Amino acid sequence: MFQKVLIAEDQNTIHKGLENILKELNIKEVDTVQYCDDALLKIKASLNTESPIELLITDLSFKEGHRDRTLTSGQELIQAVMDVQPELKIIVFSVEHRIGKIKNLIEVSKVDAYVEKGREESREMIKAVRAVLKDEIYYSHNLAQLIRSADDISQTDIYDELLLQLLAKGLKRNQIASYFKEKDLPARSLRSIEKRINKLKILFDANTSEQLVAIAIDRGLI
Amino acid sequence: MFQKVLIAEDQNTIHKGLENILKELNIKEVDTVQYCDDALLKIKASLNTESPIELLITDLSFKEGHRDRTLTSGQELIQAVMDVQPELKIIVFSVEHRIGKIKNLIEVSKVDAYVEKGREESREMIKAVRAVLKDEIYYSHNLAQLIRSADDISQTDIYDELLLQLLAKGLKRNQIASYFKEKDLPARSLRSIEKRINKLKILFDANTSEQLVAIAIDRGLI
DNA sequence: AATGTAATTGCGGTTTTCCGTATAAAACTA
DNA sequence: TAGTTTTATACGGAAAACCGCAATTACATT
Numbered sequence: 001m002f003q004k005v006l007i008a009e010d011q012n013t014i015h016k017g018l019e020n021i022l023k024e025l026n027i028k029e030v031d032t033v034q035y036c037d038d039a040l041l042k043i044k045a046s047l048n049t050e051s052p053i054e055l056l057i058t059d060l061s062f063k064e065g066h067r068d069r070t071l072t073s074g075q076e077l078i079q080a081v082m083d084v085q086p087e088l089k090i091i092v093f094s095v096e097h098r099i100g101k102i103k104n105l106i107e108v109s110k111v112d113a114y115v116e117k118g119r120e121e122s123r124e125m126i127k128a129v130r131a132v133l134k135d136e137i138y139y140s141h142n143l144a145q146l147i148r149s150a151d152d153i154s155q156t157d158i159y160d161e162l163l164l165q166l167l168a169k170g171l172k173r174n175q176i177a178s179y180f181k182e183k184d185l186p187a188r189s190l191r192s193i194e195k196r197i198n199k200l201k202i203l204f205d206a207n208t209s210e211q212l213v214a215i216a217i218d219r220g221l222i
Numbered sequence: 223m224f225q226k227v228l229i230a231e232d233q234n235t236i237h238k239g240l241e242n243i244l245k246e247l248n249i250k251e252v253d254t255v256q257y258c259d260d261a262l263l264k265i266k267a268s269l270n271t272e273s274p275i276e277l278l279i280t281d282l283s284f285k286e287g288h289r290d291r292t293l294t295s296g297q298e299l300i301q302a303v304m305d306v307q308p309e310l311k312i313i314v315f316s317v318e319h320r321i322g323k324i325k326n327l328i329e330v331s332k333v334d335a336y337v338e339k340g341r342e343e344s345r346e347m348i349k350a351v352r353a354v355l356k357d358e359i360y361y362s363h364n365l366a367q368l369i370r371s372a373d374d375i376s377q378t379d380i381y382d383e384l385l386l387q388l389l390a391k392g393l394k395r396n397q398i399a400s401y402f403k404e405k406d407l408p409a410r411s412l413r414s415i416e417k418r419i420n421k422l423k424i425l426f427d428a429n430t431s432e433q434l435v436a437i438a439i440d441r442g443l444i
Numbered sequence: 445a446a447t448g449t450a451a452t453t454g455c456g457g458t459t460t461t462c463c464g465t466a467t468a469a470a471a472c473t474a
Numbered sequence: 475t476a477g478t479t480t481t482a483t484a485c486g487g488a489a490a491a492c493c494g495c496a497a498t499t500a501c502a503t504t
Binding site for chain 3: 395396416419431
């Protein structure tokens with residue numbers, strides 16, 4: 001079993017609950033921080049000791065506090081950690097249910113497990129820790145099917161995502177075309193932008209572009 | 223101090239943390255449920271005893287479980303509870319930060335306190351319980367200013383809200399006008415709908431109607 | 445290199461949105 | 475009540491979005 005685990009979670013009523021679970025799994029040393037920055041500091045520090053941290057359990061969203069922060073989300077923390085200790089195991093523990101975000105975490109950020117906060121979270125967390133110990137990838141029960149059914153969504157590439165973001169930010173079609181030209185992105189003509197929007201409307205079954213951004217937000221694509 | 227408190231919360235790692243807080247406040251009996259339906263049952267049952275539940279602490283969002291549910295959200299639970307025991311004190315404990323939703327809870331559902339999950343949640347929960355005991359309304363520190371700054375939003379009447387919902391549902395301008403005509407709502411001409419959208423764009427500082435629905439969703443208006 | 449397929453682009457026309465303005469209706473004021 | 479202000483509606487024109495088509499370009503396969 002892991003010797004040393006770090007928990008990054010700003011909800012302090014959760015701390016004890018998580019610690020108890022980990023203790024039952026015979027993990028000796030459990031440390032807890034409320035800020036991403038502190039998590040990164042502790043991880044860096046422990047690298048130079050004879051027993052570095054082996055597992056990080058982190059939330060995704062951290063509320064603003066009274067302190068200044070350089071890392072403001074679990075996502076950023078994960079990126080930073082991968083630079084300093086790529087082999088560190090990571091379990092994400094979050095209420096985030098938007099499948100786009102979760103798929104991204106697993107496929108791009110290569111996290112080892114995703115446990116969704118909710119009814120079965122204790123049980124799922126135990127399963128996750130055990131799976132990660134065996135170098136397996138784990139996502140909590142209710143997500144397994146969702147991830148498969150979300151394959152259509154992953155058809156939307158990064159340009160679709162950018163396009164949706166720009167729409168939600170209030171740019172008009174020709175402004176988006178200009179933006180694509182400036183950044184030297186493919187399919188930058190106004191007509192191509194229009195076609196891309198149209199494709200997305202069909203894919204997401206949206207009647208209007210207003211509905212399209214509503215759906216995109218709902219599914220966590222932006 | 224309250225004698226009997228019920229916690230409705232589906233995240234079981236939170237249970238112990240909350241219970242500890244309430245114990246420190248000298249609350250004797252703390253009960254916990256993971257389903258809204260169970261909460262309502264317990265409240266109903268306790269009404270016929272000599273010591274009914276005095277305070278309900280409830281989350282807003284409850285994940286689906288393996289059981290069938292009739293009440294699926296804290297919002298619904300609150301409505302149901304107000305029917306059977308209107309004098310019951312209610313503290314909402316949730317990550318919901320969309321100011322529209324929170325204002326609605328306080329003003330319409332008349333909850334006694336709102337504590338946002340996050341960094342200072344323990345401290346805020348203690349404050350909330352003490353305030354509610356004194357028949358005061360309490361919302362956690364970081365929300366106080368937000369609620370004031372959201373006064374502009376409350377300028378939007380129910381027709382604005384409906385309009386935004388219809389936009390997000392993919393209706394075109396003239397379809398919205400037809401809808402308003404069917405329902406016999408005021409300002410039902412196409413031009414009036416257009417002007418209303420324009421007013422909202424100015425109010426929310428949106429360049430396009432796409433951005434308008436994005437902002438409306440973000441602020442919890444729809 | 446040649447060929448076929450798919451993607452990109454520009455153009456033109458239609459529909460929808462956007463907005464000014466004028467008139468009519470409603471609400472408000474004295 | 476008469477006058478004033480606000481709100482609703484209709485009309486028209488400009489801008490933007492929408493969409494089909496055809497020409498061009500990019501890409502893959504042989």
